[in-house]
Amino acid sequence: MTATHKPNLAGLSRAKLRALFADMGEKPFRAEQILKWIHQRGVLDIDVMTDISKDLREKLKQTAEISLPKILEDFKSEDGTRKWIVEVTSGSHVEMVFIPEARRGTLCISSQAGCSLDCSFCATGKQGFNSNLTVAEIAGQLWWANYHLGVFEDKAEQRVSNVVMMGMGEPLLNFDHVMDALSIMMDDCAYGLSKRKVTISTSGVVPAIDRLKDYTDASLAISLHAPNDELRSQIMPINNKYPIKEVLRSVQGYMDSLSDKRVPVIEYTMIAGVNDHRQHARELAVLLEQLPCKINIIPFNPFSLSDYRRPSSSSVTNFRQILQKAGYTVTVRTTRGDDIGAACGQLVGDVEDQTRRSERHKRRHAESELAKKDGAKVFGSTDNLAVTADRL
Numbered sequence: 001m002t003a004t005h006k007p008n009l010a011g012l013s014r015a016k017l018r019a020l021f022a023d024m025g026e027k028p029f030r031a032e033q034i035l036k037w038i039h040q041r042g043v044l045d046i047d048v049m050t051d052i053s054k055d056l057r058e059k060l061k062q063t064a065e066i067s068l069p070k071i072l073e074d075f076k077s078e079d080g081t082r083k084w085i086v087e088v089t090s091g092s093h094v095e096m097v098f099i100p101e102a103r104r105g106t107l108c109i110s111s112q113a114g115c116s117l118d119c120s121f122c123a124t125g126k127q128g129f130n131s132n133l134t135v136a137e138i139a140g141q142l143w144w145a146n147y148h149l150g151v152f153e154d155k156a157e158q159r160v161s162n163v164v165m166m167g168m169g170e171p172l173l174n175f176d177h178v179m180d181a182l183s184i185m186m187d188d189c190a191y192g193l194s195k196r197k198v199t200i201s202t203s204g205v206v207p208a209i210d211r212l213k214d215y216t217d218a219s220l221a222i223s224l225h226a227p228n229d230e231l232r233s234q235i236m237p238i239n240n241k242y243p244i245k246e247v248l249r250s251v252q253g254y255m256d257s258l259s260d261k262r263v264p265v266i267e268y269t270m271i272a273g274v275n276d277h278r279q280h281a282r283e284l285a286v287l288l289e290q291l292p293c294k295i296n297i298i299p300f301n302p303f304s305l306s307d308y309r310r311p312s313s314s315s316v317t318n319f320r321q322i323l324q325k326a327g328y329t330v331t332v333r334t335t336r337g338d339d340i341g342a343a344c345g346q347l348v349g350d351v352e353d354q355t356r357r358s359e360r361h362k363r364r365h366a367e368s369e370l371a372k373k374d375g376a377k378v379f380g381s382t383d384n385l386a387v388t389a390d391r392l
């Protein structure tokens with residue numbers, strides 16, 4: 001579990017394993033054997049891999065290692081949701097969440113310790129950024145979920161059928177590691193997940209979306225959260241660099257490159273008084289006219305350090321109906337794992353912040369709390385403060 005310079009077999013895709021074995025003068029099929037041992041049988045001890053000759057096992061032990069991140073805590077929600085705290089090489093703690101449903105089990109995986117993008121409605125963003133996760137730390141989250149669910153022992157009542165790269169971090173800012181981890185997740189000799197059931201969720205890193213088609217054919221979700229550039233730039237600073245039109249152009253390019261008919265999911269976190277107006281829904285319907293897509297509404301999940309509020313259920317219903325009348329398929333994400341801090345947007349872990357952003361947010365939050373008290377005396381309402389406190 002410590003960092004060494006030996007290649008980590010748990011973080012090598014089939015192509016990388018084949019290259020490793022080619023360097024050792026071994027046949028390519030060794031790559032498939034290793035993938036199956038680690039990712040299908042859950043074996044981390046090279047000595048147990050008995051269909052590999054003793055000599056080669058000895059050679060592998062000298063030249064490589066098998067190392068996964070550590071699981072520090074395992075939380076179970078009343079609704080069945082599981083959350084695990086994972087310690088990564090940098091010493092930071094990230095979180096992964098398993099959401100069991102009647103017909104599927106979704107694992108929400110982290111790609112970075114913290115995040116540099118600072119979306120104002122996201123707890124991870126307020127932690128600042130610490131490090132990119134390695135391939136083994138990303139794919140290893142799926143290994144651990146399978147371990148805890150009893151998959152390796154063949155006694156699982158629930159299984160991971162879907163993976164969403166929607167945990168902590170912007171996956172496309174850790175591009176190479178995420179691509180290799182996806183390749184392991186989708187490899188038939190490893191986890192064998194379908195391309196339709198593995199989703200990259202991005203805030204819209206346009207140059208990375210443009211490159212995506214050369215590396216994967218996984219599904220795509222876009223964190224849009226606003227129907228125009230002015231509002232999106234206020235809640236998602238990345239929009240200043242990659243405005244909506246460029247993001248949608250890039251997404252369309254990726255979808256066109258896929259060999260089957262799939263549409264992206266547009267994620268829209270609804271925040272009371274910020275982006276939940278009927279007019280925002282109408283604007284969104286017009287904005288997405290040219291992009292076949294599904295829309296997923298996520299009512300904001302409150303967390304400390306944020307003054308944002310959850311929208312009322314009537315405004316969520318109105319918003320959904322406007323989009324549905326405009327012809328869109330719309331889902332509203334049910335809050336899961338709220339009692340263990342596992343709901344969407346609430347993941348924080350324990351990140352050693354390299355950017356000092358967490359300090360800035362704590363200071364700003366304290367000032368906002370003070371201002372609220374004063375505002376309550378003077379204006380008798382804190383609503384406007386709540387809306388603007390975290391705007392950037």
Ligand code: SF4
Nearest residue numbers: 115118119122125169
């Ligand atoms: S929503 Fe995603 S991209 Fe934005 S700050 Fe949170 S983790 Fe980063």
